[in-house]
Amino acid sequence: DAEINGKKIRVRRFLEDEGVDEFYEMELPALITVAKGTQMPREISLLRKLNARDYIIQATNKELGLNPECTGLKGSPTFVATQTSATFPPRKRKVFRGDAREAAKALVEELKKEGLL
Secondary structure (H helix, E strand, O other), rough: OEEEEEEEEEEEEEEOOOOEEEOOOOOOOOOOOOOOOOOOOOOOOHHHHHHHHHHHOOOOOOHOOHHHHOOHHHHHOOOOOOHHHHHHHHOOOOOOOOOOHHHHHHHHHHHHHHHOO
């Protein structure tokens, strides 16, 4: 969550390991990054799932006027040549303090040091 109030921004950060929220407030301009998985879809409620049963629509290729060669298994052949697992470095977290200019410079230096820039 983020709230902008005048020339300041207040952000909430959920610490999964500790199960607590941290709050940061800083002057704008500010750089804020978002972790993977923050935009996960919400679960559908049981009531909405039950109501959806009444609205199931079935359509055939013929009704939709689709070419049979372009649908189903014929229209979507998949071939997997190789598969590799991604490896990720251990997670780090660092807060850059000071005014926006100093913090931005420190961030750029840290990214260069880590080989990310």
